[in-house]
Amino acid sequence: MSEYKFEEFNHQNILGVVIIFAQSVRKMLNAYLAFFAYSIFSDGIGKYAWWFFGISLVFTAVTSVLKYRNFRFKLDDTQLVLNSGIFTKDVMNIPLDRIQSVQMHQNFIQRILGITGLKIDTAGSSSEELEIPALKREKAESLLELLKGKIRNEDLPKSDERREESSEVLEKKSLKETLVNLDFKAILVLAITENHIRNGLIAVAFIMGYAGQYLDYSEQFVVDVFDDYAPELVESGIALIIVFVFTFLFLSVLLSFIQVILKFFDFKAEVDGQSFYISSGLIKRNEFTIPLKKIQFLEWKTNLLRKRLGFESISIHQGRSVESAGKNLLEIPSCYSEQTEKVMETLYTELVDDDYFFLLQPHTYQRVFRALVLSLFGIPFFLIALIATEEFVVFSGLYLVYVFVMIAAAEKYYQSINLWVNEEVIIYERGWIFPKRT
Template identity: 25%
Template sequence: MPEYDFSQPQRQSKVGLILIFGTALFHLVRNLWVVVIYFLVREVDRQIMLLTILGLFVVLLLTLAYSVLAFLNFKFHIDEKNREFVLRKGVVSTDVINIPFEKIQQVNFRRNLLQRLIGVYSVVIETAGSQDKEIEIKALFQEKANELSERLMELKEAEIFGGREDLEAAAEESPEKATFKKPKWEYHVSLLTLIKLGLSSNYLRGVGLILAFYFTLRDQFMLDEVFPNEIPGQQEFVEKSSFVFIMGLLLFGMVITVAETVIKYYDLNLKQFHESLQVEMGLRNNTKVNIRSSRVQMLEVSTNPVQKFLDLYTLKISLASSQDDLEKSRIKMPGLSPEVVKQVQKFIFKQESSEKVTILPHKIVLWRKFSRGSIPAVLGLVVGFIFQFPTLLLGGLVSVYLILLSLYNYFYFQRLKLGLDKDILVKTSGLWNRKEQFLEIYRLQAVSVRQPLWYKRRGIVNLTFHSAGGDISFNGVRKKEVTPLVNFLMYRVESIERSWM
C-alpha cells in the first residue's frame, strides 16, 4: 500500500473533475429542461435555433471552466503543527475552512451513483463546530480515502487523550494498528433477505408513498380532467372495481415497499474492527459510517412476529448529537440475525445485560388505553342509533371491535416492561412491532418524573429518561416503586466519572 502524505496542500483525484462537471451538468439540465422541451415541441426559425445552440455551447464552456477552477482551487491538507485540517475552496472568492482535530466528530464515506460509476468516494468530516456541520471531499479513491479517514481519527484521538500520559492507550495502539485492516467479524445482508424484509414490513408506508405521489401529480397536472370522477355504469360495477382498486393499491404498495427497502439498504454490510463498527449500505446513495462505541447513546432492537420467524431483526443506533435533530443521527440496520444483534450489543456495551430489577406499569395504563380506544365504538353507537342501523349488525360490530381492542391492549400491556441492571436500562414494548430500547445508565443526561394531577391520589407517575440520543418514557408506574430507582440512577450518574461521549 502506498504511503500518502497529507501534510502538503493537495487536490482530489483527477477524476474528481468529471464528477464536478457531471454534477454541474446535471443541475444545468434539471433547471433548463423546460427550455429544451419548448424547443422540441415548438417550431422555431433557424436563426433563433442557431443562437440558442450557440448560447448552449457558451454555457457549456462556462460550466467546464467553472468546474476546472473549482477542481483546481479545491485543496486540502493536514496541518500537524497547528493541529487542524485545512480545506481551501471556491471559484471566485476563496473559502478557507480550518477544523481543529478535537472538533472532528466522525469521518464517513458516501457515494452516489455517479461516484460509484467513476469509482471514487466522498469523505465526509462531521464536526462539532457551529459554522459547518460537515465538510465533504468528493472524489478520493478508496485507498486514499481510507488512509485519510484513519489518519484524521488517529489525530483526533491523540488530541483528546494527548493531555494525559496514557500508557494504556499507547500499549493498545500497536496491536490495534496491526489488526485494523482485519475485521473481527463481518456480516452481509443479501438481496434475498432485503426482499424478505420488504415483504414482511408495513405496506401502508408504500401505499402512503403512492398516495402522496398521486396527489402531487394531480395537483400539478389536473389528472381529474383525464380521469373524470363520474364513471357511468351500475353501482355493482363501481363496488367491484373499487375492491379491485384497493387490492391493486395494496399490491402496488407492497412492490414499492420492497423496492424502497432494497434501494435504501442495498448491500448492507457490517464489519467490526477493534474500535469501531463499520456500516455500509445503500444503492442510490451509498454511505459508509464508522461507529465508535463511545458515541452510541441508545440502542433499539425491533422485530415483528413474521420477521422474528424469519430471523430478521432491526437495529437502530442513536449517536450523540448536541442539536435537536435526533432523527438524522440515527442509523437503522434491518435484516440482521439474532447472533449479529448480540455481537453488536457486545461491541457497544462490552457486557451483556442481565436484568435484576423489573418494573411493570400500573393497571391504569391498560384502562386508559382501553377507554381511549373505545371512543370510536361509542361514537359508532351514537351515529348508528341516529341513522337507525339494524341493531343486531351494530351491536355485533361494536362487540367484535371491543373484544379485539381488549385483547390487543391486554397483550400490549403484558409486554410493557422496564428492566434495570447495574449498568443498563431496558424498555420492552410493542405488540406487533416489538422493540427493546437499551440505555446505558452513565449515558443519562437527566431524569424527569411527570405527574398529572389525576395521578396524584393514586401515587402514579410517568418517567422520562433523557439521553443525548433521545428520550425513553415509561408511563404509569407506582411512585413508591420508582423513587428508589430514580435515586439509584442519579447516584450512579453522579458517581461515575466516565465521559458519556
C-alpha cells in the first residue's frame, strides 16, 4: 500500500521552487542574449542591461514561489487533475485513457537536489501536456505505478469473474524482460556508425541561425576583422579549403560521439506483456514507460555500416499531433535480429511464422521518372561549368558518368521499395543507403 495519498491534492517537493526558478532563468536568458550582444557593442548601455537583468531575476524568483504554491495535483479513478497558475487559476483534467506515455526525468540540477520530474504525454497534444518537475523519487515511482494500475484496470472486463481471470493474466505479463542493455563498448560502436555528415550540417545550420540574429550588432566588428585577414585568406586558397574540410569532419565525428554518449549512456530497454520501459542519459536521465496499446507503429532504421554489423535502430511512434511528431521520439538505438523478433512477438501477438503476405511494388514508370529527374538535375551545373571553362569534352564525359550513376541509384532505390500486406499488418520497406522499414 502506498504511503502517499494521491486522491487528495498534493504539492511538489519544496525544492521545486529551485527547479521552477532555474527553468524560468534559462528561458529568460534565451530572450536576453540579443540584448546583451547589443550592449557589448553599444557604449553606455551595458550597465542598464545588467540592472534590468537583476530586476528580472527578482521578479522571476517571486513568480517561481507563486507557481510552486499554486501547483497542486491529484489522481482519481478516471482522471488526473492539475491546478496551476499565478494570478489566474487553471484547472486541467486529463482522462487516463488519453495518456500515451509517462516519463521520469532528472537533469543535472535535479540529480544534485535528489528529486525527479514526471512528464505525462497525451494523445493529440503538441507537447507534454503535464509536467510535475519536482518530486522525491519514491513519490514519483509510487505515482507512476498507481497510474499504470488505473490504466490497466480500465482495460479489464466489468464482470467480477472475468475481471479476476484477466487480473491473473496481467500479473503473469508483468514480468519484465531485458531487451537491450548497452555497455560503453556498444555505445562507441553506435557512435562510430552515426551519420556524421548530417550531424555536422545540423550543427552548422544551428550556429549560422544564432549568428544571423546578432549580425546587425556585430557587423562592423566582423567586417574589420575580415579586412585585416582577407589577403592571407585569399593566398591560402586550396590549403584553407582542405583545413576547413578536415576540421568540419573532425568536429562532426566529435559531435556524434558526444551526442550518442549523452543520450544513450547506460541505455536499457525492457519489455513485458503490457509496456515498454526505456531508460538512458548521462547528464539528463530519462525513464519512459509506454503502454503497448498506445504504440501506433514501429520504424526500423539502419545504414550500410550498421547493416553489415547486423543491427538497426527502432523508433517507437505513438498517437501524437503533427506538430509534436519529432519531439521526444522514443528510440531503441541498437537491435539485433533476436531482439527484433522479441519486439515483434510482444507487439504483434496475432502474427505467426507462416502468415501469408501480399507483396506490392511501385510501377515501372516510377523507376524511369526518378532516373530522369535526377539526371536533369545536373544540367544547370554542367552548363555553368562549361561556360566558365569551355572544356566541353571533359565536362560532357563527367556528365555522362553522373547520368549513369543516377540511373543506377534510381534502380537500386526502386528495388528497395516493398509493401508487404496481410490482414493484420502492413510493412513498408524503402531505401538502400539508409534502409527503413515501417
